[in-house]
Amino acid sequence: MTITPRLVARYPIPDRADARRVLDADGPVPRLQVRSAASLHIHELGEQAELVAEFPAPPATTPWSPVWVAPDLSFAVFGTGTAYVAVARDGGRMLWQQPYGAWEVGRWGYLAFSPAGAAGEPRIWLRLPSGLPDRTLVLTLDAAGTVLARSVLPCGGYERFVSLWWDGHGEVAGVTVTDPTAGGRTAHTSYRAACRESESGAIVLGDRLPPDRDPLRPGERAYLDTDSRAARCMTLDRRGRDVSWHSLPTHRVTATLGLDDFPAPGTGDCSVHNAPYLSYPSGFVDDDTALVTLHNPYDEAAVYLFGEDAWREYSHWLADPATGALHGRVEYPMPEVDNVLPLGDGTWITGEWDACYRWQR
Template identity: 50%
Template sequence: MTITPRLVAKYRIPGVWHALYGEGRFDRSGPHPRLMLKDPDSMRVYELGEDLELLGAFPRPAPHGSSVEDWVAPDLSFVVFQDETSYTAVDRDGNRLWQQPFGAWSTSRWGHVGFAMAGPYRETQILLRLPSDAPGKSLFVTLDSAGNELARNVLPCGGAERYVGLTWGPEGYLTGVYAYGGGARRTHYQASLACGHIVLGKRTTASAEQPALRGRFPLSTNPSGTGEMSVDERGQDVRWHRLPSLEVAAVLRLSDFPPAGTGDCSVHDRLWISFRGGYVDADTALVTLHNAYDEARVLRFGEDIWEEHSHWLADPATGALHGRIDYPMRDVEAVLLLGDGTWVTTERDILYRWSAPDGER
């Protein structure tokens, strides 16, 4: 069975194809999704409503220079650009507001920036990860929007070889600290922010460390926070779990799809379930099938190719397939769920926003 998706909006954005391939990211926290898109000279921020609106374009500190990561302030007044040696805050006019060097240690791989909204007037505070001289510990410095240091926080997790990040709740409140990498297990702490100081609470266990998710890749959590979707690391099945127990509520196996080369799987030869998918809304999930990588063709002809892909809608409560999404264009590959009942795909400089038709959600 095929499903014709409903086209919600169509946005023409130069370079948007890269948005789904690591050169951009989506912010889904506001009433409308936002797209932060890198280009060689600037960071552009768009709002994806009925129409496309460019909210700001922030010039890079060094035009055509490389950046490891970029972070946009919640009020869109500035962007923090991270390169190999420092963090630099730049406003819409390209003015440098402040710069924070890393010193001797390069944080190009492990840098992190967080924004807190503090005080009765909701002032922006910036938390930067910086090098720590203490083994196994991480340093975060809190600045005000002018770059003045407010506090220093040495956290008992992370270290030079681990990624350390912050999690945020509604209205910009710090809720947690996590660290992973370097061969150690993932570490989670509950956390809060008081006068610029990170206050750690109870240490918690990451869901990825639970036996129910061993050998699996978590895809997304449903809008109500009561369920989680995961895929087998070998691409053999999708499972929907109840939270917080992670009890399996439903399973969709590769064998539940039509055989490769037949019916709605006619574009596939050796199919597997990819890690691109998740909840469309509370009652609908999207699952992506890929073909196996054609190593023989690469070896014989030197062509680096992927074959076609297909997207499917399924019921998270039962694991039942609704059907394959039949797009008006062929070979739609990358897909990203926006968490509001819509998802996006790209074709050259066009971003398409889709939803499931009535009766399929």
């Protein structure tokens, strides 16, 4: 069964040449980041695309350099060749920097914003090399870049990606260590954690989460999304075999959608695929509808055999997160649709080279 979506809005992409585009749904209004080596432009995608902030990039950045934008758009932090550099919007005045030397920030660097802090002021959490093979240094900063706390966590280390996760009140609740070098496959370990307010936000690492309390079991699952009520989350088997929905806070699996639930490759609504697997991005269109992505590894011979009109690298499907049942494949009016961002409000956005499109079932 195919589903023809209704087009809600079209957002032409400005400055298309030599720029990288990133869709972001973290704020109340979805945003489009257009990045070049010289600048970062932020557009809010409402009824129209509106330019709301511009950040001139510091030296030694490229369109692929990491960048993190403050929730209120007051500043952005760029990962340059040697340091985290915070710049103000529009004029690009440098606010602060934290050097990290020759560390590979594009692979192991990390920065996050949280609303916790005195008088509701946001805090910034960034990772720096600790100099120790099995330790991670995390700095807690205020918006001005003042270091409030230094936390050396007994986990992580070089060549492991370390990230924080939060509870429903915006407080640090845990730490996850991802190791892409573990036996040739990506593995991760999660720990409970908390902030020690008497030390201005120092992180205290707790116990390792047992597998039955961690939906992202080491090496097996990746987090995708949480619904608006924080009643259900969605995870992906890292080998692309299925997506699952979990009740919160127990993380008990309540529904699963596997590859066997789709038509056989090359038949029916899967005629656009020859070797599909479930992939990013997938998530909640709303609390009662999920969007899942089937991805085809690029195969030049298959493209030649099937023809460009009959073969797709991606397809998008709608499903019921309560049961895992498929509603059908989304049939767009244009032939090539890849990047997708479910918004949780009943719509989703797809991104093409010249425009973004907002859809509704």
